[in-house]
Amino acid sequence: MPILRDSRRLTRAARRIAADLIARALVSNGFRPQHHTAFPLADGTYGDHEGPALSLLVLGDSIAASVGTSTVEETLGAQCAATLSHATSRPVRLRVLARPGTTTGFMKHQLRRALRHPHPPGVALIIVGGNDIVAGTPLRLAAKKLAHQVTQLRQAGWHVLVGTCWDVGHVPAVRNYLRIPLSCRSRRLEHLQTTAVRRAGAVAIPLRDPRHSTQPELFAADRIHPSAHGHALHLQAIARALTSTRATR
Known part of the structure; x- marks a missing residue:
């Protein structure tokens, strides 16, 4: 369907333009999203154990993708896979x-790919919310969509962990x-996400940490x-x- 494909391309382009404009308005250091969104590709199998591999999916935004790292070993996905492999004495397929x-709404495309994962379900880690904060997404709507996505993963057999929204106000480049x-928006979304994902059967993990506001080394260049x-x-x-997680037992 050429018309449908063209429409999707235009939609993606519009989102990129909107994200760029929002970022320029919010930050004070000339940040350009398209210039700073590369990240190491960490997909692969971790651990030298024998036996069936445990599947680990990572979904979400730039934090989940580990933008800001320079090597595979530094990525959150690789570290989670190595941690999970060590704890379970099983190889982990990341x-x-x-x-x-x-954003939470746009994560539906990742969800479709997750539900087509060719291996048995294991653990799905979601980190999303920061882009909803800066994009002005209605927070209750974002939490509702997240709960729906968690429910779909749970029904497919995945054990779901959700890293809730961190404090975007602590980002050094944000205008004072x-x-x-x-x-305030970050904390509100964190609360709404926590309630929503727990009701949907997921584990909520708070990522907000006061050290983000006092330790600049926690942020990339x-x-x-x-x-x-x-x-x-x-x-x-x-x-x-x-x-x-129950999926490791």
């Missing part, structure tokens, strides 16, 4: 579906006068995305839920 700029309103240290901090929050 697939990162997350893409920079993703926007820090308080962005922090663009002063927007987490650095390798920042992603390691997120791993600390995720690791306990990751290794205690």
Whole structure:
């Protein structure tokens, strides 16, 4: 269907333009999303154990994709896969579906790919919400869509972990006068996500951390995305839920 494909291309282009304009308005260091969204591809099998591999999917936005890291080993996906493999003594097959700029609504495209995953379901990790904050998405709508996506994964047999929205107001490049309103929206979305995903049968993991506002080394050179240290901090929050999940037993 050529017309449908052309329409989708236009929609994607419109989203990229909108994201660029929003980012320019919010930040003060000349950040350009399309210039800073590369990330190492971490897909693969982790662990040298024998036996059937456990599937791990990572869905969501630039944090989930590990923008800000420079090597595969630094990525959140690779660290989660290695942690899970060590805890379960099983190889872990990682697939990162997350893409920079993703909002909760736009994650539906990743969800379709997840539901077509050719291997038995295991653990799905979702991190999303920061782009909803800056894009002005109605927060209740974002939480409702997230709950629906979690429900679909759960019905397909996946055990779902959700890293809830971090505090966008702590991002160093954000203009000072926007820090308080962005922090308020971030905390509101975090609360709504937590309630929604728990009702849908997922585990909610808070990623908001006061250290983001006091330790600049937690951010990459663009002063927007987490650095390798920042992603390691997120791993600390995720690791306990990751290794205690029912899918690892």
